[in-house]
Structures are given as structure tokens and as C-alpha cells.
Amino acid sequence: MRILVVEDDADLRRQLADVLSQSGYAVDLAADGEDGQFLGETEPYDAVVLDLGLPKIDGVSVLKSWRKEGKTFPVLILTARDQWSEKVSGFDAGADDYLTKPFITEELLARLRALLRRAAGHSAATIECGKLMVDTRAARATVNGEPIKLTAHEYRVLSYLMHHQGRVVPRTELVEHIYDQDFDRDSNTIEVFIGRLRRKIGQDRIQTERGLGYRLIVPEDEARVAG
Template sequence: MRLLVVEDDPDLGRQLKTSLSEAGYAVDLAVDGEDGHYLGETEPYDAVILDLGLPKMDGVRVLEKWRAEGKVMPVLILTARDRWSEKVAGFDAGADDYLTKPFITEELLARLRALLRRSAGHASSALELGDLRVDTSSARATVGGQPIKLTAHEYRVLSYMMHYQGRVVPRTELVEHIYDQDFDRDSNTIEVFVGRLRKKIGSDRILTERGLGYRLVDPAANE
């Protein structure tokens, strides 16, 4: 899953990028409202963490513009402003959740997981398909109760496909959602990650839809 953090405090921005990356996300960082708006307008993010007090363009204005442009990704507002009127302004602009600074990183991650699973239509942080289970709260996966050792990119591919299990996920979509902006993207590596995942979770769980992409299924459902 790919996230955008729009935060002008350089130390907090770096801290968020590090914590979110360690939690298994691909993360882009913008330091002002104009840059944040541009990235959110042009790149396909699964969720955004947005500060309100930004230089060049206020966070509420950034969010209003995204929503007016038809951008529907979940947005978590993160700000030092705690007056109820400013919270209402953020929600009215299209925010999905609100967290006031200072905050506990674990709470931010929990709220973010909730936004991501709700946007994909899931009620629990544990995503299951047959005996395949991905726990997004711990970034771990199991098959039949046995843990699977995954690299960071393998986990991102599996987690994304588990969020959208059953539907065909194009290779280009995977590329857009597992790499951050600065990564040297190569769509051919997706085939490598999928091949490795098939060896670890079972080759019959990831189907190739020729010319379309990949689909994650429960092979036992067809028996």
C-alpha cells in the first residue's frame, strides 16, 4: 500500500516516513501544500496523512481541491490544531479521520490501518482468504497457521492483493502501489515478486489473467 505524508516539520516528516516504511508501506513525503496537492492529484495513493498548517497552501484547501477533483483516497488529518471548529472544518473538507499532535505512533498506525481496510471493504485488520492470513497490524502472513517469511516488497504485493482479493489487479496498478516515488520502478520485478510469493503461499493461489494482471483466490473454494 502506498501512502502520501504532507508535513512541513522536517523531523516529524522523516520520523513518519521511517515508521510507516518499517510498518510495510511505500511512502512519499511532501513538505508544503502545493507539492502535496500536486502529488495527491497526479499519483495513486491508498491513503494520505495531511497536516493542516502547511506553507504555500493550507491543508484544508489542499483537501478541498482534491475532493473537488474527484480524489477519494482516505485522508487522515494530523495537526497541532485541536479546536473543535478546526476539526469540523477538516471533516467538512472531506477528511476521514483526525489526530492531534503530539500523538503515539501506534495510534496513528492503527487509525491508518482502519482507513485502509474500510476503503477496501474489510472490517478486520486480519485479512483472510481460505487458510491464507495477513495480519496488517503486525505485517505478518501465515498459511495454515504457519508463518511465512516475506521481504518488504513481497509483503506489499501480498497485502495489496489481499485487500483487493478476488478481483484482477493489473501489473501497472501493483507497480503504482508498492513503490514510493523515488524508487527506480521496473514492472518486470512484479513477476519476480509474484513468482516468489507463489513458492511461499502456493502456486494455485495467484492466478495470471493474461493481458490483464493477477488475481488472488482460495484454491480450496473450487474443490
């Protein structure tokens, strides 16, 4: 999952980048509203953390522009302002949630996870696909209750497929959502990650749709048991 953080405070920006990266996300950063608006309009994000008090273009204006352009990614407003009128302005502009500085990083992560789950149609912190489970709080996966050891990129691929299970996810979409902007992207590595995941979670959980992409499904034997 790929997150954009638009925050003008350099220390907080680095802190958020570290926390989000350690939690399994690909993270892009913008230090002002102009850069943030451009990235939001040109890159595919799963969610955005947006400060309101930004230089060049304020956060509310940035958010209004995104929504006007048809961008539907969830947005968590992060700001030092605590007046109710500022919160109303943020929500009216299209924000999905609101967090006031100073904040506890665990709360920010929890709110972000909830936004990502709701955007993908999931309600619980643990996402299941048959006997395969991903705990989004701990960024861990299990099969039949047994933990799976995954690299950071393997987890990002699996997490994205889990959030969008049952749907064919194009390879290009996976590339866009598991790497940050500065990463030297190679779409061929997706096949490597898919191969590794199949060996770890079972060969029949990820289907290859030729010319289209990959689909995460419940294996037939597990589906029969559940039925």
C-alpha cells in the first residue's frame, strides 16, 4: 500500500516516513501544498496524510482540487489547528478523518489502517481469505495459524492483493502501489514476488490471468470446507 504524506515540518515528515515504512507502507513525501497537489494528481495513492497549514497552497485548497479532479483516495487531515470550524472545513473539502497535533503515532496508524480497510470494503483489522490471514496492525500474515516470514516487498504485494481479493490486479497496478516514487521500479520483479508468495502461502491462492494480472482467491478445498 502506498501513502503520500504532505507535511511542511521536516522533523515530523521524517518521523512519519520512518513509522509508515516500518509498518509496511511505501511512502512518498511532499513539503508544501504545491508539490503535494501535483503528486496527488499524478500518482496512484491508497491514502494521504495531509497537513492543513502548508506553504504555497493550503491543505484545504489542495484537498478541494483533488476531489474536483475525481481523486477518491482516503485523506487523513493532520494539523495543529483544533478549532471546530477548521475541522468542518476539512471534512467539507472531502477529508475522511481528522487528527490534531500533537498526536500518538499508534493512533495515526490505527486511523490510517481503518481508512484503507474501508476503502477496500473491509471492516476488521484482520483480513481473511480462506485460511490465509493478514493482521494489518502487526503487518504479519499466517496460513492455518502458522506465521509466514515475508520480506517488506512480499508483504506489500500480499497486503495489496488481500485488500483487493477476488479482483484481477494488473501487474502495473501492483508496481504503482508497492514502490515509492524514488524507487527504481522493475515490473519483472513482481513475478519474482508472486513466485515467492506462492511457495509460502500455497501455489493455488494466487491465480495468473494471462495478459491481465493476478487474482487472490480461496482455494477450492478451503472453499468446500467453508461451504
